[in-house]
Amino acid sequence: MQRKKIVAGNWKMNKTLPEAEALVKEVMQAETKASVTKIFFPPFPFLVTVNNHLHNNSRDFFCGAQNCSDKESGAYTGEVATPAIASTGTSYVLVGHSERRTLFHETAALLKNKIDSCLQHMLIPVYCIGEVLQEREANKHFSVVERQLEESLFHLSAEAIRKCVVAYEPVWAIGTGKTATAEEAGEMHSFIRERIAHKYNKETADSISILYGGSCNAQNAKELFGTKDIDGGLIGGASLKAADFVTIINSF
Ligand code: 13P
Numbered sequence: 001m002q003r004k005k006i007v008a009g010n011w012k013m014n015k016t017l018p019e020a021e022a023l024v025k026e027v028m029q030a031e032t033k034a035s036v037t038k039i040f041f042p043p044f045p046f047l048v049t050v051n052n053h054l055h056n057n058s059r060d061f062f063c064g065a066q067n068c069s070d071k072e073s074g075a076y077t078g079e080v081a082t083p084a085i086a087s088t089g090t091s092y093v094l095v096g097h098s099e100r101r102t103l104f105h106e107t108a109a110l111l112k113n114k115i116d117s118c119l120q121h122m123l124i125p126v127y128c129i130g131e132v133l134q135e136r137e138a139n140k141h142f143s144v145v146e147r148q149l150e151e152s153l154f155h156l157s158a159e160a161i162r163k164c165v166v167a168y169e170p171v172w173a174i175g176t177g178k179t180a181t182a183e184e185a186g187e188m189h190s191f192i193r194e195r196i197a198h199k200y201n202k203e204t205a206d207s208i209s210i211l212y213g214g215s216c217n218a219q220n221a222k223e224l225f226g227t228k229d230i231d232g233g234l235i236g237g238a239s240l241k242a243a244d245f246v247t248i249i250n251s252f
């Protein structure tokens with residue numbers, strides 16, 4: 001079965017509205033492979049505008065939110081609920097990015113609830129996992145990633161997990177310029193797919209896109225994307241420049 005190839009730009013806390021519009025326009029005007037699903041993850045205030053640009057133009061570009069609440073609605077000042085996100089035409093949500101786990105103390109139980117809330121509202125969760133440097137140095141990276149899968153994703157049915165995307169982002173590679181080698185990344189991606197096959201079945205595992213994130217750029221994307229079990233990238237810094245993002249998309 002053909003898995004979706006995905007290149008997603010996580011803009012994090014960058015850009016103003018005019019800058020966001022300019023970036024989206026520039027990427028969409030460039031020649032990019034239609035077989036690659038492209039996703040912009042702008043800050044919340046830009047979701048409607050970014051979606052408006054996409055819907056007028058293309059079917060292989062999508063918009064995603066960088067976070068969501070696990071609550072449906074109510075007195076949670078500053079939070080954004082999944083029904084609200086879905087109502088803007090947004091299709092994807094990042095869940096469990098390492099910056100949210102570390103800086104905002106998001107727990108495995110909370111992330112599990114966020115994934116459930118996304119699926120209830122027809123949003124595709126992109127569940128982010130990955131070890132910190134000390135864990136890799138202590139050779140604990142496989143067990144850490146396995147635990148992250150079990151704690152927040154493996155409660156789903158086979159039918160539900162097939163709707164999700166997984167992003168492996170080794171924390172030591174995020175924003176550091178220190179990319180995992182294609183071998184290191186490929187080995188972990190194969191491990192993740194094997195764990196999904198073990199928990200569910202091979203067909204389910206083979207249907208789920210697993211993205212690599214962490215200093216993926218215009219230079220190294222080709223080798224990473226050419227590696228078995230790597231179905232694309234979740235790009236931070238290099239997604240902020242249209243030319244680099246387009247090169248990464250066309251690295252497939
Ligand atoms: P960088 O590409 O800047 O390392 O960030 C990766 C990331 O965190 C994407 O979610």
